[in-house]
Amino acid sequence: MINVMIADDHALLRQGLKQLIELEDDMTVTYQASDGEEAYKVAKEFPPDIILMDINMPHINGIKAAKMLKDESQKYKILFLTIYNDREYLLEALKIGVEGYILKDADSDELMKAIRIIYNGGIYIHPSLVNEIRNLNDDDYKKDLTERELQILSLIAKGYSNKAIAKKLYLSEKTVKNHVYSIFKKLDVKDRTQAAIYLLKNKNIYNTNT
Structure with a gap:
């Protein structure tokens, strides 16, 4: 059950x-918060699987609340659900390292898809905003990744866990962990979300369909 x-x-x-979420057989809403401060306190005491968070909230906004949680632990998986479709908010969200960014005009199927992708270790960016990531130019050159590292990075971007990658590629989980460590070091990233975003930004130079 996804909490x-x-x-x-x-x-x-x-x-x-x-009501929408609890129509799904594999999801339940465990807690609700009316502002960023409450969200921060509740998430720390009762960590959910996914935090579905608005950006514009009183006292502490969603951006600040997400940063506070991420600074404490990367275990918190955060999906922004917002009206803001501009580049500034999206880039700030990605800088913090949240796992998803979806607009409030999305339909319920898309929202449920985003929740499941993030729960399974992937990232989700609203389709209309994907080009904003691809147009970033701070990493516009190809990093020195081996073919195996690129293969593993592609699977990370699709939401595969280390265990699932090991099974798919017929490798030991320890070997996958070593490759993931090397990938993070080469890309100068801290987590799987940032690594996946890097690949999404640079998929054209890697000739990948991720």
Whole structure:
């Protein structure tokens, strides 16, 4: 069961999201928060699998709350659900290292898909915003990744865990962990989300379909 926490300052929206999420057989809403400060406190005490978080909230906004949680531990998986479709907010979210960014005009199927992808270790960016990532130019050259490292990086971007990668590539989990460590070091990234975003930004120079 995927345990979801909803953080949004609009009670009607929280209730509507709760009803939609709990229509799914594999999801439940465990907690709700009305602002970023409450979301931070509740998530620390009762860590959910996914935090579905608005950006524009009183007291502490979603960006700050997400940063506070991520600074403490990368275990928190955060999906921003927001009206903001501009580059500035998206880049700030990616800088923090959140796992997803989806707009409030998305349909329920897309939202459920995003939740499942993030729960399984992947990242999800609203389709209309993907080009904003690809147009970034701070990493516009090819890193010195081996063919095996690139293969593993592609699977990371698709949400595969180390165990699943090991099974798919007929490797030991320890070998996969060593490759992942090397990938992070070469790309100068801290986690799987940042590594996946790097590949998404540079998929054209790696000739990958990720």
